[in-house]
Amino acid sequence: MLRESLYTIGILQADGENVSARVTFNPQHEIFKGHFPGQPVVPGACMVQILKDALHTAYPQRVRLTKGGDIKFLAAVDPNNNPVVQLQLHVISRENDRLDVAATLSIGELKCFKFTGSFASIS
Numbered sequence: 001m002l003r004e005s006l007y008t009i010g011i012l013q014a015d016g017e018n019v020s021a022r023v024t025f026n027p028q029h030e031i032f033k034g035h036f037p038g039q040p041v042v043p044g045a046c047m048v049q050i051l052k053d054a055l056h057t058a059y060p061q062r063v064r065l066t067k068g069g070d071i072k073f074l075a076a077v078d079p080n081n082n083p084v085v086q087l088q089l090h091v092i093s094r095e096n097d098r099l100d101v102a103a104t105l106s107i108g109e110l111k112c113f114k115f116t117g118s119f120a121s122i123s
Contacts (some may be wrong), residue, residue: 003080005029005051009087014058019089021054023105025049025079032079042077047113051103054087055119063099063119075107082107 006029013020025042032040040113055063077085089103098120105113 004040006031006046006091009050009054009057011054011058011064012106017091019054019058019087019091020058021087021089023054023085023087025077025083025085027079027083029079040079042079044071044113047073047105048115050087050105051089051101051115052119054089054103055099055101062122064122066098066120067118068115069118070114072114073112074114075110075112077105077107077112085112092116103105 005026007023007025010022011019012022012025027040031033031043031046047070047106048068052063052065055061086106087103088106089101092100092102094100100117100118101116103115104111
């Protein structure tokens with residue numbers, strides 16, 4: 001599974017609608033040999049997958065992405081220089097089987113990734 005070999009998620013706090021977590025990347029993972037050789041960068045698709053996995057970890061339900069309303073990649077994450085990033089996730093609303101969320105991945109004060117979108121519960 002990608003999650004165990006590429007990154008781990010340590011939930012620091014999950015209270016109600018807010019999740020705070022530490023994401024630690026494995027800089028030796030095979031994906032960084034191709035993305036990009038000599039200048040590794042965490043792929044954007046992996047950042048979205050991290051949000052999905054954090055939701056699954058913080059709340060006991062499986063989800064799938066249904067809408068990426070506002071996705072911004074603001075700074076590259078080099079796993080050699082910054083193997084640990086902070087995740088802040090806020091559940092904006094819960095309707096039926098849908099979770100509307102806003103999230104950021106940051107290195108200290110530097111925001112690397114911003115996301116607003118929806119996930120649906122999978123039975």
